[in-house]
Structures are given as structure tokens and as C-alpha cells.
Amino acid sequence: MDTDTTAGPERTAYVIVGGGLAAAKAIEGIRESDTTGSIVLVTEEDRLPYERPPLSKGALKGDDELESAYTHDRDWYADHDVELRLGTPATSLDAEGHALTLSDGTALSYERLLLATGSSARALEVPGADLDGVLYLREMQESEALKARLTDGARVVVVGAGWIGLEVAAAAREAGCAVTVVEPQAAPLLGVMGEQVGAWFAELHRGHGVEFRFGEGVERIEGDDAVTGVVTTSGDTLPADVVVVGVGITPNTGLAEGAGIRTDNGIVTDSSLRTAADGVWAAGDVASWRSVTLGTNVRVEHWANANDGGLAAGRSMAGQDVTYDPVPFFFSDQYDVGLEYAGHVARGTDAEVVLRGEPSGNEFMAFWVVPEGDGVRVLAGMHVNVWDTIDDVQRLVRDRTVVERDRLADPDVALSELT
Ligand SMILES: Cc1cc2nc3c(=O)[nH]c(=O)nc-3n(C[C@H](O)[C@H](O)[C@H](O)COP(=O)(O)OP(=O)(O)OC[C@H]3O[C@@H](n4cnc5c(N)ncnc54)[C@H](O)[C@@H]3O)c2cc1C
Incomplete structure (x- = not known):
């Protein structure tokens, strides 16, 4: 690590900016290997970090308690020695000076900082x-x-x-x-x-x-x-x-931009979720991370990326050797339909859709493919109510497997035979 971990006590070891899933998971990632370094969580919302998917599903319909959306209860933060600064947005960042200013005028000096500021509704x-x-x-x-x-x-x-x-x-x-x-x-x-x-x-x-x-x-x-x-x-x-x-939503990149940290449809990071600024990481909706598998930077506005990316960033901040390289994934629930999607189709790609199964029965899969060799390569795939298939979809995408189009479309051919 090139950050100074021996600085005086006035420096907080880890400052996390954000009150969503990525922020909460980063704390877990840090505490896996660093059980003593000081952590301050700074968030704009006047409540503990929470997950958002229930807000448009179970909690909105009244099936689930809104409280179930909190990632951890207050005791968990105390048990993990985390100082909470709720309802106090960070207003400016001095990346060179390792200093963060909050809306109440507090200046926090940090060793390592995570920007997990998420997105705002357009x-x-x-x-x-x-x-x-x-x-x-x-x-x-x-x-x-x-x-x-x-x-x-x-x-x-x-x-x-x-x-x-x-x-x-x-x-x-x-x-x-x-x-x-x-x-x-x-x-x-x-x-x-x-x-x-x-x-x-x-x-x-x-x-x-x-x-x-x-x-x-x-x-x-x-x-x-x-x-x-x-x-x-x-x-x-x-x-x-x-x-x-x-x-739609817009990533909250303002702090990074104000600090001169590179943004390009999100805060630009490497594959360990580190920005080019010393001691600054980014994760979740706001990060545009380098995907080794896809060979490009991607920004993903979904739950799994906040969950896994937050954890990975925390681990990386605490000094673990991390390569964050998931196949992007998301899910949705609507009526009696549950779906999962994995992969990435870059904007402007002329992908063909291959269906597997009959959509009218609300149980089918769809693949977004491009021609390659004698067959097609899967860029992304989705199932609708065809559970336990998404791991195979992720393998097809990750391994860049070239498959026969007809076999991909045939529900009688197990996906595992294609991977
Ligand atoms: C209603 C809804 C339903 C969803 N359903 C699904 C789903 O079914 N499947 C799926 O895959 N994804 C879903 N998503 C997307 C998923 O919830 C997001 O990808 C995820 O919340 C991103 O987490 P995050 O921690 O990166 O950011 P966020 O959850 O946006 O959290 C960012 C936090 O940072 C705080 N913040 C911002 N700026 C500052 C600042 N300057 N100082 C301090 N704090 C700041 C914000 O107030 C916020 O609390 C849904 C999103 C919504 C809104």
C-alpha cells in the first residue's frame, strides 16, 4: 500500500461516504482483516444504511416490514467499532490533503476513503x-x-x-x-x-x-x-x-469531480476499485470499474454490484489483494414473475436475441448473442421463472464460449452441456 498507515491519531483509518449497501458491505470487508482501524461512516440520509430493492417490492406492497431493508442494526455498528455520522452529507473532498468536509463544518482527515455515494433519481x-x-x-x-x-x-x-x-x-x-x-x-x-x-x-x-x-x-x-x-x-x-x-438515475459523482478525481459516467477505478487518487476507492452505483472479463470499464446500477463491490472495496482498502471481476447481475420481481439477468451488452452493440422456451407461458430464457466462429457468443442471458440457471449463464459469458445457436435455443439441451 502506498498510503501512510502510521500517521497520527487525528487521522481516521477509514472513512466511508454513503448510506447504501455498498457502504455497509465495505465495513464488513474492512473488518475481515482489520479489526481495530478506526472507521467513520458519513451519510446524507438520517438513517442507517439500507438496501433499496424492497422499496419497490415487498415493502411497497406491505408484504415486508420496511425495517427489513436495513443491512445491519445499530448494535452491529457499535460492535464493529464504527462511528456513525448520519444526516451529515460530505460537502467537499481534498484528495491531495486526505481531508473530507461535512455539512456541519467538520473536517475529517483520513488514511483511506471510500466513495459509495450511489445515485439520485433524475x-x-x-x-x-x-x-x-x-x-x-x-x-x-x-x-x-x-x-x-x-x-x-x-x-x-x-x-x-x-x-x-x-x-x-x-x-x-x-x-x-x-x-x-x-x-x-x-x-x-x-x-x-x-x-x-x-x-x-x-x-x-x-x-x-x-x-x-x-x-x-x-x-x-x-x-x-x-x-x-x-x-x-x-x-x-x-x-x-x-x-x-x-x-432513470444519475451517479453522485460531485465529490469526486470537485476533488479532480477522474469521472467518466461514474468515478473511474481500476479492478480493485481504487481511483487514481491516493487512498481513495469507489464502489456501488457510483463506480465505473475496470472489468477484466469485459476488457472495459463498466458502471452497474444494481444490488449485486453494491453488495459484492462494497465488500471487495472494503477488503482492498484493508490491504487484501483484490480483483473485482464479476459478470454483472441483476434481478427483478413483478407479479408472479421472478427474473435474473447476467452479462453486459455494451450500448450500440447489434446483439441478436435468442429465445429458449415459450415466453407466453412466463417461463423462458433469452440470450443476447453475437456471431462468432461457427456459432454465437453469449454476451448476456436472462431467465424468467427458470431458476438455478443463472450460474450457467454467467459461465457462458465469462468463458466467452462459442455455442451452436440451435442448441442454445433448445430447452431440452441442458445449459451445463453448453458451458
Ligand atoms: C426502488 C429501487 C428498487 C431497486 N430494485 C432492484 C432490484 O430489484 N434488483 C437490483 O439488482 N437492483 C435494484 N435496485 C438498485 C440497487 O438498489 C442499487 O444498485 C443500490 O442501491 C446501489 O447501492 P449503493 O450503495 O451504491 O448506492 P445507494 O443505495 O444509492 O446509496 C448511496 C448513499 O449515499 C448517500 N450519499 C450520497 N451523496 C452523499 C454525500 N455527499 N455524503 C454522504 N452521503 C451521501 C445517499 O444519501 C445514499 O444513502 C433498486 C433501486 C431502487 C431505488
């Missing part, structure tokens, strides 16, 4: 977007606020047919709401899934009573104090009691 910038009843879903209190409004018969307009939009649509339908999704593109999740699989998602939701307005955006939101309707770019007015905006 704002919908149209007239009326600040009316009461226009909601976002990123933080715990937003999930609670939305849950209170998802009552039987409520008219919900969801803006954006991405993961958050679709999961909210499913929760709202299960709560008995009338749901319309407005999406400028021609299908849900078009950028990730392509037309064919995107169309399957649309059918899944239509089958549960969701209406879609594809090819339309939001012109303005109407209401006096509270929202009453959404005017789309086609001029139609959709009556609404609640509007949920899910139009």
Missing part, C-alpha cells in the same frame, strides 16, 4: 412536476409515501417504463389502482432488452390490467395544489391522483 422537468402527488422512488420515506397513496381505485400514472416504473406498476395493480404507464419509446426496457423481450414485458403488464402510452412523453402535469392529471405529448390528458416518476 428529475422530470415539466410544468407541474412539483405538485403534491408527484413522487419519486429512491429513498425509504419515498417508498412509505407512495405506499400510503396506492389505495384501491387510485389513478396512478407512471412516467417511464424502466425497472422502477414496471415494479411500481405491478405493486400499484396489486393494490387495486388503475395504472397507466407513459413511455416515449416503443416498448418497456427497450435499451436493455430490445424489442422482442420488451414486448413480452408489455404483455405481462397488460395481462394484469396496466395501460401503456408508448411513443408519448409528458408535456405537463395539471392540478392546483395536488396533481389531477398528466398531459402527454400527444395532447391527451390522463386523470391522475398519483404520478410516479421513474426516468
Whole structure:
């Protein structure tokens, strides 16, 4: 390590900035090998670190207690000798001076710093977007606020047919709401899934009573104090009691940028999640890490990357030799459908979709492939309700296996035979 671990007591050994999963897992990673170094956790939110997937699923539907989203209870932090600075965002970073300033004016001097500042929901910038009843879903209190409004018969307009939009649509339908999704593109999740699989998602939701307005955006939101309707770019007015905006997220790179640390769609790190600044690491949604397998930097906005990347960063900060090289992975639950996806299709890649099984039965797999040699190479694969397959998908991607297209498409050929 090139950081000075023998500096005076005024320096905190590890400062973690962030209150999400990556931050919490980093503490676990540090404590695996360093049980005594001082740790301070600095977070903007006035609560302990928590995971976000339940906010649009179990907790939103009332199936799970919101408290189950916390990664650890308060005692765990005390037991692991972690000083908590909740509700106190870091406002500036001096990377050369190893100093972090917090909103209350505190200056923290650190040996090693983790930036796990995650992402923020992108704002919908149209007239009326600040009316009461226009909601976002990123933080715990937003999930609670939305849950209170998802009552039987409520008219919900969801803006954006991405993961958050679709999961909210499913929760709202299960709560008995009338749901319309407005999406400028021609299908849900078009950028990730392509037309064919995107169309399957649309059918899944239509089958549960969701209406879609594809090819339309939001012109303005109407209401006096509270929202009453959404005017789309086609001029139609959709009556609404609640509007949920899910139009993507932006990585919180401000601290790094202010400190002159390189960012490029995320904070740029090597494959041990270290930035080029001495003693500074980044992990989770905010990090663009060097993937050895993919041969490029990638930024992944999903749970597994926060979980595994946070742990890896903590280990690396504590001096373990770490190469963080997962095949990117995510999951989603909508109605009675559970899915997992592994792999990475770089933007602009002309990948063909190979289906395995019949989508109409809600049990199938999809692979995104490119031609190679006598067959095809799998860039990514997803299963819908075909459990225990994702390890094989990850192997196909990692090993860059060239497979026969027909065998890939044939549900009677075990995936393990192809890997
Ligand atoms: C509703 C919802 C549902 C999701 N469902 C799924 C799913 O089903 N599957 C899946 O794979 N992924 C899902 N995700 C994505 C997943 O939750 C994220 O990838 C994950 O939360 C990223 O964790 P993180 O720790 O990197 O960042 P975050 O969880 O965003 O946490 C970052 C934290 O840093 C804090 N922070 C920011 N700036 C500062 C600062 N200057 N000083 C101090 N603190 C700061 C923030 O307040 C926040 O607490 C979901 C996300 C949401 C919002």
C-alpha cells in the first residue's frame, strides 16, 4: 500500500461516504482483516444504511416490514467499532490533503476513503412536476409515501417504463389502482432488452390490467395544489391522483469531480476499485470499474454490484489483494414473475436475441448473442421463472464460449452441456 498507515491519531483509518449497501458491505470487508482501524461512516440520509430493492417490492406492497431493508442494526455498528455520522452529507473532498468536509463544518482527515455515494433519481422537468402527488422512488420515506397513496381505485400514472416504473406498476395493480404507464419509446426496457423481450414485458403488464402510452412523453402535469392529471405529448390528458416518476438515475459523482478525481459516467477505478487518487476507492452505483472479463470499464446500477463491490472495496482498502471481476447481475420481481439477468451488452452493440422456451407461458430464457466462429457468443442471458440457471449463464459469458445457436435455443439441451 502506498498510503501512510502510521500517521497520527487525528487521522481516521477509514472513512466511508454513503448510506447504501455498498457502504455497509465495505465495513464488513474492512473488518475481515482489520479489526481495530478506526472507521467513520458519513451519510446524507438520517438513517442507517439500507438496501433499496424492497422499496419497490415487498415493502411497497406491505408484504415486508420496511425495517427489513436495513443491512445491519445499530448494535452491529457499535460492535464493529464504527462511528456513525448520519444526516451529515460530505460537502467537499481534498484528495491531495486526505481531508473530507461535512455539512456541519467538520473536517475529517483520513488514511483511506471510500466513495459509495450511489445515485439520485433524475428529475422530470415539466410544468407541474412539483405538485403534491408527484413522487419519486429512491429513498425509504419515498417508498412509505407512495405506499400510503396506492389505495384501491387510485389513478396512478407512471412516467417511464424502466425497472422502477414496471415494479411500481405491478405493486400499484396489486393494490387495486388503475395504472397507466407513459413511455416515449416503443416498448418497456427497450435499451436493455430490445424489442422482442420488451414486448413480452408489455404483455405481462397488460395481462394484469396496466395501460401503456408508448411513443408519448409528458408535456405537463395539471392540478392546483395536488396533481389531477398528466398531459402527454400527444395532447391527451390522463386523470391522475398519483404520478410516479421513474426516468432513470444519475451517479453522485460531485465529490469526486470537485476533488479532480477522474469521472467518466461514474468515478473511474481500476479492478480493485481504487481511483487514481491516493487512498481513495469507489464502489456501488457510483463506480465505473475496470472489468477484466469485459476488457472495459463498466458502471452497474444494481444490488449485486453494491453488495459484492462494497465488500471487495472494503477488503482492498484493508490491504487484501483484490480483483473485482464479476459478470454483472441483476434481478427483478413483478407479479408472479421472478427474473435474473447476467452479462453486459455494451450500448450500440447489434446483439441478436435468442429465445429458449415459450415466453407466453412466463417461463423462458433469452440470450443476447453475437456471431462468432461457427456459432454465437453469449454476451448476456436472462431467465424468467427458470431458476438455478443463472450460474450457467454467467459461465457462458465469462468463458466467452462459442455455442451452436440451435442448441442454445433448445430447452431440452441442458445449459451445463453448453458451458
Ligand atoms: C426502488 C429501487 C428498487 C431497486 N430494485 C432492484 C432490484 O430489484 N434488483 C437490483 O439488482 N437492483 C435494484 N435496485 C438498485 C440497487 O438498489 C442499487 O444498485 C443500490 O442501491 C446501489 O447501492 P449503493 O450503495 O451504491 O448506492 P445507494 O443505495 O444509492 O446509496 C448511496 C448513499 O449515499 C448517500 N450519499 C450520497 N451523496 C452523499 C454525500 N455527499 N455524503 C454522504 N452521503 C451521501 C445517499 O444519501 C445514499 O444513502 C433498486 C433501486 C431502487 C431505488
